[in-house]
Amino acid sequence: MTETGQDRRLAAVWRDATVVDVRHHGDLAVILRLEVPDRVVHRPGQHYVIRLRAEDGYTASRSYSAVSAPSDDHVEIYVERVPDGEVSGFLAEVVEPGDELECRGPIGRWFAWDGHTPALGIGGGSGVAPLVSMLRHARDVGRPELLSLAVSARTAADLPYREELEAAGALVALTRERGARGLGPSRLDGAVVGAITDPGATAFVCGSARFTLAMESYLLSAGQPEGSIRVERFGPSGEIEEEEASE
Amino acid sequence: MAITRGFTGRRRQAERDPRLPPGQYDVGKSWPVLTAEPTARIDADRWSLSIGGLVANPTTWSLRDLKKLAGGDSDTYRGDIHCVTTWSKLDTSFTGISLDTLLEAAGPLPEATHVVEESTTRYRTNLPLEDVTGGTAWIVWEHEGKPLTREHGGPVRMIVPHLYFWKSAKWISRITLLDHDEPGFWELNGYHDRGDPWLEQRFDGD
Numbered sequence: 001m002t003e004t005g006q007d008r009r010l011a012a013v014w015r016d017a018t019v020v021d022v023r024h025h026g027d028l029a030v031i032l033r034l035e036v037p038d039r040v041v042h043r044p045g046q047h048y049v050i051r052l053r054a055e056d057g058y059t060a061s062r063s064y065s066a067v068s069a070p071s072d073d074h075v076e077i078y079v080e081r082v083p084d085g086e087v088s089g090f091l092a093e094v095v096e097p098g099d100e101l102e103c104r105g106p107i108g109r110w111f112a113w114d115g116h117t118p119a120l121g122i123g124g125g126s127g128v129a130p131l132v133s134m135l136r137h138a139r140d141v142g143r144p145e146l147l148s149l150a151v152s153a154r155t156a157a158d159l160p161y162r163e164e165l166e167a168a169g170a171l172v173a174l175t176r177e178r179g180a181r182g183l184g185p186s187r188l189d190g191a192v193v194g195a196i197t198d199p200g201a202t203a204f205v206c207g208s209a210r211f212t213l214a215m216e217s218y219l220l221s222a223g224q225p226e227g228s229i230r231v232e233r234f235g236p237s238g239e240i241e242e243e244e245a246s247e
Numbered sequence: 248m249a250i251t252r253g254f255t256g257r258r259r260q261a262e263r264d265p266r267l268p269p270g271q272y273d274v275g276k277s278w279p280v281l282t283a284e285p286t287a288r289i290d291a292d293r294w295s296l297s298i299g300g301l302v303a304n305p306t307t308w309s310l311r312d313l314k315k316l317a318g319g320d321s322d323t324y325r326g327d328i329h330c331v332t333t334w335s336k337l338d339t340s341f342t343g344i345s346l347d348t349l350l351e352a353a354g355p356l357p358e359a360t361h362v363v364e365e366s367t368t369r370y371r372t373n374l375p376l377e378d379v380t381g382g383t384a385w386i387v388w389e390h391e392g393k394p395l396t397r398e399h400g401g402p403v404r405m406i407v408p409h410l411y412f413w414k415s416a417k418w419i420s421r422i423t424l425l426d427h428d429e430p431g432f433w434e435l436n437g438y439h440d441r442g443d444p445w446l447e448q449r450f451d452g453d
Contacts, residue, residue: 008437012452016249051270053248058256058263061270061333086257086272100249107450109436110283209280213398216285226368229285 011040014051017103019095020074025160029081029126030092031067033074036103041070043112044133045204045232048075048105052090059102062087065129065206065232066106067161069136075103078160080126111204111232115141120198120224121149122188122215124207125158130232131206132161135168144168150196152188152211171196188215194222206232266327266337268444274334280398281332283432284368287418291402294367296349296386300423303354310403313386316352317344324385324408329444331411341395341406343387346379346422359424363431364405364416371431372414373440374407376424383409386419411442411449 021033042048044066051061068076082088095101113119113134121131128151138147149170153159155177166172173185173192185192193215197203203224205215212233219229264273291310299305308316325340355376362379365371378384384407388395395401400417407414413433434440439448447453 009452011437012450014248052251052254052256054254054256055250059270060256060272063332090251090254094253099252101251102249104450107437110432209398213280213286220285226285231283231285233280233282 007040010038011106012104014102014104015039016100017075019097019099019101022095022097024092025078026157027081028158029160030079030088030095031076032079032091032095033068033076034101034103035073036075039075040106042066042075042106042133043070043109044115044137045112045130046106046108047130048077048103049107050077050087050091051102051104052087053102060087061102063107065133067129067132067136069133069140071140072136078126078129078132111206111230113137113147113202113204115146116143117146118198118201119147120196120201120203121147121151122193122203122205122207122219123149123151124188124211124215125153126160127207127211127232127234128153128160128165129206131204132164134204135164135170139168148196148198148201150188150193152207188218190218190221193218197222197224199223199225199228201228203229204232205229207234209233264337267335268329269447270449271329271333271335271444274336278336278339278399279330279332279334281330281413282398282417284370286398287367288397289367289402289418294402294420296403296419296421298349298353298422298424300362300425301356301359302350302424303356304352306349306353308349310388313344313349313388313403316348321389322348322385324387324406326408328406328408328412328415331413331438331442331444331449335444340391341385341387342389342392343385343403343406345382346384346386346405347382349386349422350380353424355424358426361425361428363423363425363429364414364419365421365423366416366418367420368418370416370418372416373429373431373434374410374414375428375441378410378414378441379407383407409443411439411444413438414442 017034017036023031064077152173297307405419
């Protein structure tokens with residue numbers, strides 16, 4: 001998937017995407033599938049911007065990672081509900097199939113997996129979204145062995161795409177309960193991350209500021225080269241308390 | 248451009264804080280962290296900033312040098328910052344030294360037109376020289392009167408608050424003056440070359 005200058009220009013254009021499916025992940029999130037006209041195919045890890053537009057021209061936009069594989073006919077996004085979130089609340093409560101949403105993308109050429117070199121994905125909470133796109137792509141191209149995943153959430157119910165991740169052999173850490181079969185670590189700590197560190201892979205770390213800060217420091221201590229770590233963060237700054245940081 | 252069915256927006260245009268550029272929201276007291284690379288761990292006593300490239304006197308300063316140069320009344324920026332991911336933080340303050348003071352010491356050559364900021368992490372971002380001169384850019388070590396934390400670029404970062412905040416390199420270590428534009432990290436990765444929030448120059452093609 002080589003991106004051309006033309007793709008970049010096309011990706012920058014705002015399009016009216018049509019919502020084709022709406023699924024709720026409890027009260028936590030909504031999963032939207034979008035039909036995007038003249039879509040530029042993304043690379044796993046890239047994101048789209050969704051923009052809401054009121055009649056008076058007021059707009060609000062947010063970025064969401066694509067969860068779908070590049071080969072998917074639609075773009076799937078996982079929208080975590082942020083307390084008092086103007087955009088996430090609207091997407092979760094009001095949007096129905098058939099609605100149109102402005103969107104542009106794919107965006108971001110850094111946190112993007114090429115799909116043919118080894119990758120290590122580490123995600124916390126809704127930070128698993130871009131990793132699921134990587135997982136689906138690895139399966140699509142018949143190279144699941146290229147991708148190792150470790151993910152963390154408070155409980156099994158909180159972990160987006162839990163079944164799909166478990167079925168793919170992802171290491172699942174649940175900080176507030178044990179795994180479904182009593183397996184899995186209770187958190188991604190230095191020892192767990194150290195054991196999956198792979199200096200030959202590109203590490204993709206996605207999650208809250210606090211989670212990513214802890215993960216990158218575990219990776220560095222375990223010998224993952226600094227230049228091989230790519231991070232996507234969201235949310236407010238966490239206190240720097242790496243010893244106890246986990247999601 | 249489709250009107251979104253049922254969307255009125257929580258904050259009406261009329262009541263919108265005039266300090267917010269289009270498409271931005273007020274993040275309040277919070278301050279999100281967005282960095283693409285591992286968070287740098289820098290010993291403030293060993294940190295230094297160099298200005299080089301097309302200057303008459305390439306110069307390197309330690310943090311102690313900068314504080315001495317700033318004198319008792321360090322320069323303070325109080326105002327707003329805007330992140331391309333759509334949050335803005337209003338009325339916040341940073342203390343340090345105006346980049347004008349440092350450029351005056353280094354002496355830009357007449358042919359210098361652009362600068363590249365570079366971090367210890369090798370993060371780079373590019374700007375026209377005129378975007379960092381005339382009281383528009385600072386090298387800072389305090390936020391709201393407290394030492395700048397590591398995740399926000401401490402011990403020392405640059406701020407160029409009139410542009411989206413990716414133009415404000417954390418962990419700044421070198422500023423190079425050039426006679427041409429040289430796209431930096433995000434500029435090569437799909438983001439706009441200049442990044443003016445009032446023109447919504449977010450991505451390549453805006």
